[in-house]
Amino acid sequence: MAAPLIKICGINDPAALDAVIRARADYAGFVFFAPSPRNLSPATAAALAARAQGHVRKVGLFVDADDAVIADAVAAARLDALQLHGGESPERAAHLKARFDLPVWKALPVTSPADVAQAGAYAGAADLVLFDAKTPKGTLPGGMGLSFDWSLVAHWQGPLAWGLAGGLTPENVAEAARLTGAPLVDTSSGVESAPGVKDAGRIAAFCAAARGA
Numbered sequence: 001m002a003a004p005l006i007k008i009c010g011i012n013d014p015a016a017l018d019a020v021i022r023a024r025a026d027y028a029g030f031v032f033f034a035p036s037p038r039n040l041s042p043a044t045a046a047a048l049a050a051r052a053q054g055h056v057r058k059v060g061l062f063v064d065a066d067d068a069v070i071a072d073a074v075a076a077a078r079l080d081a082l083q084l085h086g087g088e089s090p091e092r093a094a095h096l097k098a099r100f101d102l103p104v105w106k107a108l109p110v111t112s113p114a115d116v117a118q119a120g121a122y123a124g125a126a127d128l129v130l131f132d133a134k135t136p137k138g139t140l141p142g143g144m145g146l147s148f149d150w151s152l153v154a155h156w157q158g159p160l161a162w163g164l165a166g167g168l169t170p171e172n173v174a175e176a177a178r179l180t181g182a183p184l185v186d187t188s189s190g191v192e193s194a195p196g197v198k199d200a201g202r203i204a205a206f207c208a209a210a211r212g213a
């Protein structure tokens with residue numbers, strides 16, 4: 001089985017970005033969502049994006065954001081993909097894909113087979129679905145370090161590309177990748193020492209474990 005692609009989300013300072021580049025992750029995630037401890041201003045994102053350019057692809061994460069917020073982030077950070085982590089409909093995903101001419105990733109919270117089946121509705125509208133844990137009401141819709149029952153998405157065969165997120169760590173990512181066959185794995189909390197504070201050693205360990213090294 002091929003090693004999964006790797007996304008490290010919630011990059012918010014140069015040291016964390018350098019760790020992601022050193023570990024040869026495929027994607028760095030920039031969070032544009034004010035309530036998040038990982039939130040970035042467009043100006044900070046622009047500086048990080050300049051450092052990332054040519055080394056790692058940049059995914060902008062948004063939660064039910066309006067077009068103007070996304071436009072500012074796309075322009076500042078020269079994003080390579082948009083990750084939608086709220087309640088965005090297939091129509092909204094298709095609109096953003098067309099407007100920004102960028103791949104769109106749609107995160108879907110999973111607790112049941114019916115949640116997984118929702119992914120089909122995004123075929124053609126999004127490029128990738130990211131199966132993630134459902135978070136408790138009143139908390140962030142992602143980035144909480146919670147995992148879900150991986151058997152629900154094991155070897156998922158659907159009409160679009162997919163990835164696995166939610167509570168992945170250096171300690172469990174190899175098992176998650178083996179059980180699910182996920183083509184992409186995504187982590188944030190699992191490589192932090194505190195919310196919003198990335199740990200370079202854990203980023204390196206996560207990437208090595210995901211690759212089976």
Ligand SMILES: O=C(O)c1ccccc1NCC(=O)[C@H](O)[C@H](O)COP(=O)(O)O
Nearest residue numbers: 009036142143144145166167187188189
């Ligand atoms: O990271 C955040 O603060 C965040 C806020 C709002 C929506 C999503 C958010 N993060 C999503 C991710 O970082 C990942 O795509 C995924 O949910 C994994 O997070 P974690 O369980 O912390 O590894």
